[in-house]
Amino acid sequence: MxxxxxxxxxxxxxxxxxxxxxxxxxxxxxxxxxxxxxxxxxxxxxxxxxxxxxxxxxxxxxxxxxxxxxxxxxxxxxxxxxxxQDDDIPLSSFGFVSIEFSGQLAVIKTRPGYAMAIAGEIDRKSTRYILGTVAGDDTILLIPRENISREEVMASLSVFIPNIE
Structure with a gap:
């Protein structure tokens, strides 16, 4: 027993x-x-x-x-x-550097060490527009869903990455 x-x-x-x-x-x-x-x-x-x-x-x-x-x-x-973080500012506000598109895909550059966290934030908050992300140390490959424009991607990201251009 x-x-x-x-x-x-x-x-x-x-x-x-x-x-x-x-x-x-x-x-x-x-x-x-x-x-x-x-x-x-x-x-x-x-x-x-x-x-x-x-x-x-x-x-x-x-x-x-x-x-x-x-x-x-x-x-x-x-x-x-x-x-x-101060005032619940998203992590992406601190680590985001730039975004550049190549065809339908986008590459996001971050400060060293921030890519995984920002990719996780994108995966959680932009599921309607973003199919998924692949993150390294300072680079994120962003894969939009079919028939989603660059403008829609940028608009969805700008909600939590205020300094995105």
């Missing part, structure tokens, strides 16, 4: 919800600069997960990689970034 109860508790503790809770705690307590480092910290806590699972968790938790004062990058919860 005790073994069965222990097994049930173990299964609960290793669920996705619990893993997400621990990921948040790990990020708040440590400066995590890579997925490998985060994976190792989670394995040390008893989790068995793959890099692919961790990547999905990072996306689901809206974790972003941000520059530090030391010039390196660390993972943070996006809510943490928003709490650091």
């Amino acid at each position: 005790y073994i069965f109860a222990f097994y049930i508790v173990y299964l609960y503790l290793m669920t996705k919800k619990y893993r997400h809770k621990i990921i948040k705690e790990v990020l708040q307590a440590n400066e995590v600069g890579s997925q490998d480092m985060l994976l190792k910290l989670l394995v040390d806590k008893g989790f068995e997960l793959t890099q692919a699972t961790l990547s999905r968790d990072i996306k689901e938790l809206k974790i972003v990689k941000v520059p530090t004062a030391k010039g390196s990058y660390v993972y943070q919860l996006s809510e943490s970034m928003q709490n650091l």
